[in-house]
Structure formats: structure tokens, C-alpha cells
Amino acid sequence: MMMRVYFNLLGKTMVTHGTHIESFLSPSYHGNINGGLRKSVSILGLCMLAAMPGMPASTYTATPLQLPADLADGGQPFMQVYGFNNLGQVLGEAGASSTDRRGPHVWTNGVPTALPIPTGRFFAGWTGSFKINNSGDVAGDLLENVVFGAITQLRHAYIWKNFVPTELVPPRFVCPAGGVLSAAPMGYISGGLNNAGHVFGASAYFYQGGGHCSEHWLYAGGSFRRVDLSPVYVTDGDPPLGYIVLNDADQIALPTYTGTVILNPDGSTKTAPPAFGWPTGANSRGQFLGFYKAQSGEAHITLWDPQTGVTDLGSSGYGYLNNLGQIAFSLPYPFQSKIWDNGTVTDVTYPVLNPPISLNSIFTLINDAGQLAGPQNDSISTKYVLTPSGNGCADAIGGSVSVTRGGFRYNRANQHYTQTIAITNTTAGVLTGPFSVALDGLPQSALLFGVAGTTLCDAPQGSPYLNNQAATLAPGASLSFTLEFINTQGGSINYSSRVLAGPGGR
Amino acid sequence: MRTIPLILFSLLLPPTLQADIIYSVSLNTTALPSGGTFYLDFQFFDGSGLPSDLNNNSVAISNLALGGGATTGTPAFTGGGAGDASAGFTLNDTQFFNEVLQAFHPGSFLTFQVALTTAIDPGGTPDQLSFAILDSTLLELPTNGVANELLSITLNGTPPTVATYGTASGSPYSIAAPSVQQTDIPEPGGTGALLTAVLVGFLLAKRVRAPAQ
Structure with missing residues (x-):
């Protein structure tokens, strides 16, 4: 079996969409590798994975994303990736080059699953408006052909949970009766869906004879509440721009002509420093990713941490922010992927021979385990998940420690539900650190704040963990961890704890 | 008379409950401006929030004294919170998060009595009562507790684990950690x-x- 790999080496033009700079490139090089190579890069043994997660990796192994079998026979294959989560799932669109022969997919361990499209709806042909969260939920919009005055298409908001689509039909809040509804998640570049499964969206009611009324909503916990944008905009109508970000605390970053304003759930606002520019992403630490365009025309990626201010990463292209505060970003042509981590920048080094990934590829979709997905700078080359490689996994030491949990308290100052957890060495020997506590089975509505990473090496994958860098733990000695949860729904917080120790990957 | x-x-x-243990709590609040508005914040969390664990513990807050200060306004409740400042408050773990908020003008001290039942939730996460003082914007005075609490009573055994904290260095007002005395149960x-x-x-x-x- 032959596997076709297409690489683009030369850029023609670039159009910026926030930090996601789409490249319209000429297909200048087509390469082939055979099936033997493909086998060699197939699913990895998890025990081969990274040491010391939380630090950018120096080497990676690659898992290819398969082209959907049912859509692959329509001429030139098409595959583009837009989202990535802590389960290692990749969101994108794939199929044939013809837009009516491709659709949204989620790849799990490299295997694609199509997102079902309900009858009467069709895929708009661009999953840049689709989002995936760390539970595997996908939010996006589908179109419907209609005849209603001058309106010929309506946009409908959907959320897929376990690949089952549910249309989000918000109630009418303030718009006058009548008209037809078009509703869709907002934030076409990033952020209409957060990790709690909440969706920020907009509704527009179109009336016979012309005119429309817009209102905005947050879908959370199975119900809708109105989001009044009038504290930010002059009217509650359509925001002027598409860059809208919803973070895990249900804060909404809204672009204005003078910068970015954060709309808090209680209706209060906070204005970002002008140097931040417009928002494109956010993480559970309360940080926001943004961009601005310099006078030279170059886009600059920015990070705004309300605690420390704005950091300018310089001239750059694509950029994504994970919950560790790391930013995977690309330099403009000649493309190069890098990871910014608290001021230190590390080059992403691709596997050279197995498979041969072009140095000009852009891998900036990053998750909390340090995995990367891409390339994003073309629609025809094979896509991969890059997994940090290292020196084995940490030890699960649940049998050597006791775990004592404290009770909860809600901290109004940071709106976190806080709990302490202590591990005690119950053996007669000294345990070797560093130590981590991973939380398995957390409810989707409870998000661990300040994660050191998510498990990748020790199954199950995707569990958030905190670190304690203690080198050793003496017999009878204890270590304490403070857990803080973002829990906007206020529901109970249950989990199973898993204690990992040693220098290997988590 | x-x-x-x-x-x-x-x-x-x-x-109003059959308490397993009673504590008397006192704080020196002379550092708080007497004309200011602050809030007493009692939170009572169920450990798991699961139906099997709910409604197995109760807290009664009574004998509230403010050393020349006074409560103001009506209390606000979440979940299993009830009562008033004069008759006392009760907190039951009817749901995961239960709370009593009461505004007050500080005096020279703050004392109250806490009576609790001490059933241990089976899920591994204990029920916990905690107390903080909030400022007029409903934010806690910063303390050295992990969530700005001045007092926590964790129902993880008999007796429960009691922890107290003073205000942190960044707090606008300096309050020492509360004094907590276990009181004999009748x-x-x-x-x-x-x-x-x-x-x-x-x-x-x-x-x-x-x-x-």
C-alpha cells in the first residue's frame, strides 16, 4: 500500500485570521513513502513517552491521521486540522477536495470518525468554526437552505457529545416576535466552546421585509442564559469582529475597535492592555492569547496574563495556548514551529526519517501533555500527532502512599473551589520524586486550575495532574497539594486520585 | 433588667441539633473599622455531593456576639443554610455547597459557638465547615489559609480537624488567628x-x- 504525502514548501500569499494565519500555498512537492514506513510510525507504546512533562520536548514520535475511507476516493485528498485536546483527539475536516465530499471528523489514535450531519443540514466546508474541548465535545455550526425573503441560508448551532449531534435552540430573550431564527456558536477563530462544555453563541432573527435582531447566549449545563454585550458594545447587536473567546471560567473576551474587553459572568468588565490586541485563545489559568498587526503588516502573537501583563512573542503566525501557559507558535516564512514556555523558546524538531516531516511544516496545535498536531499550513499533506519521546513512564505508587483529602472551600477572591490533598509514605523505604497527583474521572464541569500537565504515559490519558518537585519522601513523611477547581456550575467535585513518582513521563 | x-x-x-462536638470561637476584630460593612461567611461543603452522602451532618452557629458591633441586613443563604443572627444559623449538607452570609459592622471582638455532628462521609472527601470574613465587595480578607479562610473544621474523624489562620501580609486589616475552644457537650x-x-x-x-x- 502506498501512502501519499504532500508537502508545500513555497508560500504565495498569507491572510491573517488572528494568530491563525492561513496560507494559500502552491502544491510544489509531492512525496511518497511506503506502507512499511507507515507501520513504523503507527500507534505508539505509551511507555515510550516523555519524561518530565511540563517542559517542552526535544524529540517527538509521529502518529499519522488516516484519511477517511468513505471520502478518500473523490480525487485529491483533502485534510485540514483545527483543534486538539488532552485526549489526543484531533478535530478537522477531511475527504475529497470538493467541499461537498468532505466533512468534519475527529481522529482518535489516528483513526477518523465522522461527525454525523443531521438530515436537512449541511456542512459549511470549513471547520475553523468548529471547536473541540478536552472531553471530546465538539461545537460547530451547520447550514440549512431556506427561502425566506432575501435569506437563503440559516446557520444552526450544534454540539456533538460522543459523536451525537444536538441542535442548540436558544429561547428568545429580547428580540421581537416573528422572523426566523439563525443561531450559531460564535468565535470562528477560537473559543466558542470551553472545557466545561459551555457554548457561547449568537442568535439572529430575520424578519419578512428585511431587518434582523441579534442577541447572545451562553449554553451551560443544559440551559441557556442571555449574555448582554451592551457593557462592551454600544448596542447588543452583532459584535464588530469574529474573534471571540470563551474561557473555562465563562469569561468572554470580546474584540473592540480599541482593543479587547473581558466580559465576566456577573456583567462586569475588564479591559486588556492595548498592547494585547485582539483575542484568539484562552486557558484555564486566566491567560489570554491574542495578536496585533504591526505597522509593517506582520502579525505578532501576544499573551496577556492579568497578573503579569502582556508578553509580545514577536512576528509570528499560528499560535495556540495550553493550560500550562505554553504557546506553540510558528514563525512567518520560512515556517518554523516553536514553543514558548515562560519566556524560554524551544524549537520543535520533527522526526527526520520516520516519517520525513518537512522542516517547513507548522505544528502549533498543542495540548496539556505537550503533544502537537499538524501540519496546519496546507490541506493535502498527511497530518500527524507528534508525541514527546523520552525515557519511560513514572511509577504509579498508589500502593506505597496513603492519600488524605481535605474538605472544600469556595474562594470568592479567585472563584475557585479549593481542597488540600496529602500523600504520606506508608512504606519503610524512601520514595523517589518528583511526585504528581493525577485526578481521574473529574466531572466535565470541574476543571483543575494550574495543571502541570495531563497524563499521557500512564493510562488513562488526559487526566490533569499537579506536581511536587520534592526529590524524596521519607517513610511516614507527607506532601501536600492544593487543588483549585474552576467549577462554574457549582456542582460536586468527585474524582479518583492517582499518585505518580519518579523522573519519567506522566 | x-x-x-x-x-x-x-x-x-x-x-437545634444533637451535636457531637461544640466549639467556642473568638476573634479580635479591633483592626476592622467599626463603621465598615463586612460579612460573616460560613460555608459548609458536603464531601462528595452525592445523594448517599447528603444530609448526614449539621452545623449550628449560635451565641454570636460582636463586641459592640452589630449585624445588619438579612442573611443570605445557599443550599442548607437557614436562621438568623439572633436565634442562630444552621447549616445542613443538603447539597454540595451550603452557605450563610451575614453583613455586620465590626466591634472589638467576634465570638460565636459552633455545634456540629461529625458523621464521616464514605467517599474519602470529608464534609467541612469553614469561616471567613468578607469585605464590603464580598471578597475574603486574605488569610494564610488556602482559600482565605480564618477557620476550618474538617469532619474527618473524632474529633474533627480544626485549623485556624490569621490574615495574610497583604490584607488591609490584621486579624490574628481565631481562638477555638472545645466546649463540653451537655x-x-x-x-x-x-x-x-x-x-x-x-x-x-x-x-x-x-x-x-
Whole structure:
């Protein structure tokens, strides 16, 4: 079996969409590798994975994303990736080059699953408006052909949970009766869906004879509440721009002509420093990713941490922010992927021979385990998940420690539900650190704040963990961890704890 | 003199629950501006929030004294919070998060009594009562506790684990960690004495009122 790999080496033009700079490139090089190579890069043994997660990796192994079998026979294959989560799932669109022969997919361990499209709806042909969260939920919009005055298409908001689509039909809040509804998640570049499964969206009611009324909503916990944008905009109508970000605390970053304003759930606002520019992403630490365009025309990626201010990463292209505060970003042509981590920048080094990934590829979709997905700078080359490689996994030491949990308290100052957890060495020997506590089975509505990473090496994958860098733990000695949860729904917080120790990957 | 029977009432009236343990809590609040508005924040979390664990513990907050200060406004409740400042508050773990918020103007001290049941939730996460003082914007005065609490009582055994914290260095007001004293629980035979005390109080009140009639 032959596997076709297409690489683009030369850029023609670039159009910026926030930090996601789409490249319209000429297909200048087509390469082939055979099936033997493909086998060699197939699913990895998890025990081969990274040491010391939380630090950018120096080497990676690659898992290819398969082209959907049912859509692959329509001429030139098409595959583009837009989202990535802590389960290692990749969101994108794939199929044939013809837009009516491709659709949204989620790849799990490299295997694609199509997102079902309900009858009467069709895929708009661009999953840049689709989002995936760390539970595997996908939010996006589908179109419907209609005849209603001058309106010929309506946009409908959907959320897929376990690949089952549910249309989000918000109630009418303030718009006058009548008209037809078009509703869709907002934030076409990033952020209409957060990790709690909440969706920020907009509704527009179109009336016979012309005119429309817009209102905005947050879908959370199975119900809708109105989001009044009038504290930010002059009217509650359509925001002027598409860059809208919803973070895990249900804060909404809204672009204005003078910068970015954060709309808090209680209706209060906070204005970002002008140097931040417009928002494109956010993480559970309360940080926001943004961009601005310099006078030279170059886009600059920015990070705004309300605690420390704005950091300018310089001239750059694509950029994504994970919950560790790391930013995977690309330099403009000649493309190069890098990871910014608290001021230190590390080059992403691709596997050279197995498979041969072009140095000009852009891998900036990053998750909390340090995995990367891409390339994003073309629609025809094979896509991969890059997994940090290292020196084995940490030890699960649940049998050597006791775990004592404290009770909860809600901290109004940071709106976190806080709990302490202590591990005690119950053996007669000294345990070797560093130590981590991973939380398995957390409810989707409870998000661990300040994660050191998510498990990748020790199954199950995707569990958030905190670190304690203690080198050793003496017999009878204890270590304490403070857990803080973002829990906007206020529901109970249950989990199973898993204690990992040693220098290997988590 | 009319206040005597009322004081007797408030001192002798038992908590409205069969407590396993009782604590007397006191704080020096002279650092708080007497004209300012602050909030007493009592939070009572169920450990798991699961139906099997709910409603197995209760807390009674009573004998609230403010050292010349006064409560103001009506309390706000979440979940299993109820009561008022004069009769006392109760908190039941009817849901995961239960809370009593009461505004007050500070005096020189703050004292109250906490009576709790001490059932241990089976899920591994214990129920916990915690107390903080909030400023007028409903944010905690920063303390050295992990969630800005001044006091936490974790129902993880008998006796529960009690932790106290003073305000942190960044706090605009300096308050030392509360003093917490465990109080003897009335013996079962003491119930009759309590009833007698209530009766005496009632009669005293009647005598005090009589001349005015």
C-alpha cells in the first residue's frame, strides 16, 4: 500500500485570521513513502513517552491521521486540522477536495470518525468554526437552505457529545416576535466552546421585509442564559469582529475597535492592555492569547496574563495556548514551529526519517501533555500527532502512599473551589520524586486550575495532574497539594486520585 | 433588667441539633473599622455531593456576639443554610455547597459557638465547615489559609480537624488567628436541667414584664 504525502514548501500569499494565519500555498512537492514506513510510525507504546512533562520536548514520535475511507476516493485528498485536546483527539475536516465530499471528523489514535450531519443540514466546508474541548465535545455550526425573503441560508448551532449531534435552540430573550431564527456558536477563530462544555453563541432573527435582531447566549449545563454585550458594545447587536473567546471560567473576551474587553459572568468588565490586541485563545489559568498587526503588516502573537501583563512573542503566525501557559507558535516564512514556555523558546524538531516531516511544516496545535498536531499550513499533506519521546513512564505508587483529602472551600477572591490533598509514605523505604497527583474521572464541569500537565504515559490519558518537585519522601513523611477547581456550575467535585513518582513521563 | 431572661435564654438554649462536638470561637476584630460593612461567611461543603452522602451532618452557629458591633441586613443563604443572627444559623449538607452570609459592622471582638455532628462521609472527601470574613465587595480578607479562610473544621474523624489562620501580609486589616475552644457537650441527663433553665427564664421574663402591665 502506498501512502501519499504532500508537502508545500513555497508560500504565495498569507491572510491573517488572528494568530491563525492561513496560507494559500502552491502544491510544489509531492512525496511518497511506503506502507512499511507507515507501520513504523503507527500507534505508539505509551511507555515510550516523555519524561518530565511540563517542559517542552526535544524529540517527538509521529502518529499519522488516516484519511477517511468513505471520502478518500473523490480525487485529491483533502485534510485540514483545527483543534486538539488532552485526549489526543484531533478535530478537522477531511475527504475529497470538493467541499461537498468532505466533512468534519475527529481522529482518535489516528483513526477518523465522522461527525454525523443531521438530515436537512449541511456542512459549511470549513471547520475553523468548529471547536473541540478536552472531553471530546465538539461545537460547530451547520447550514440549512431556506427561502425566506432575501435569506437563503440559516446557520444552526450544534454540539456533538460522543459523536451525537444536538441542535442548540436558544429561547428568545429580547428580540421581537416573528422572523426566523439563525443561531450559531460564535468565535470562528477560537473559543466558542470551553472545557466545561459551555457554548457561547449568537442568535439572529430575520424578519419578512428585511431587518434582523441579534442577541447572545451562553449554553451551560443544559440551559441557556442571555449574555448582554451592551457593557462592551454600544448596542447588543452583532459584535464588530469574529474573534471571540470563551474561557473555562465563562469569561468572554470580546474584540473592540480599541482593543479587547473581558466580559465576566456577573456583567462586569475588564479591559486588556492595548498592547494585547485582539483575542484568539484562552486557558484555564486566566491567560489570554491574542495578536496585533504591526505597522509593517506582520502579525505578532501576544499573551496577556492579568497578573503579569502582556508578553509580545514577536512576528509570528499560528499560535495556540495550553493550560500550562505554553504557546506553540510558528514563525512567518520560512515556517518554523516553536514553543514558548515562560519566556524560554524551544524549537520543535520533527522526526527526520520516520516519517520525513518537512522542516517547513507548522505544528502549533498543542495540548496539556505537550503533544502537537499538524501540519496546519496546507490541506493535502498527511497530518500527524507528534508525541514527546523520552525515557519511560513514572511509577504509579498508589500502593506505597496513603492519600488524605481535605474538605472544600469556595474562594470568592479567585472563584475557585479549593481542597488540600496529602500523600504520606506508608512504606519503610524512601520514595523517589518528583511526585504528581493525577485526578481521574473529574466531572466535565470541574476543571483543575494550574495543571502541570495531563497524563499521557500512564493510562488513562488526559487526566490533569499537579506536581511536587520534592526529590524524596521519607517513610511516614507527607506532601501536600492544593487543588483549585474552576467549577462554574457549582456542582460536586468527585474524582479518583492517582499518585505518580519518579523522573519519567506522566 | 429585661435583658436578663433573654441572655439566659440565649446562653442556655441548646443548639437545634444533637451535636457531637461544640466549639467556642473568638476573634479580635479591633483592626476592622467599626463603621465598615463586612460579612460573616460560613460555608459548609458536603464531601462528595452525592445523594448517599447528603444530609448526614449539621452545623449550628449560635451565641454570636460582636463586641459592640452589630449585624445588619438579612442573611443570605445557599443550599442548607437557614436562621438568623439572633436565634442562630444552621447549616445542613443538603447539597454540595451550603452557605450563610451575614453583613455586620465590626466591634472589638467576634465570638460565636459552633455545634456540629461529625458523621464521616464514605467517599474519602470529608464534609467541612469553614469561616471567613468578607469585605464590603464580598471578597475574603486574605488569610494564610488556602482559600482565605480564618477557620476550618474538617469532619474527618473524632474529633474533627480544626485549623485556624490569621490574615495574610497583604490584607488591609490584621486579624490574628481565631481562638477555638472545645466546649463540653451537655450530658444526656443535662436535658432536664436545660428544660428547667428554659422554664426559669420564661418565668423570669413573665415577672419582669408584669410591672409594666
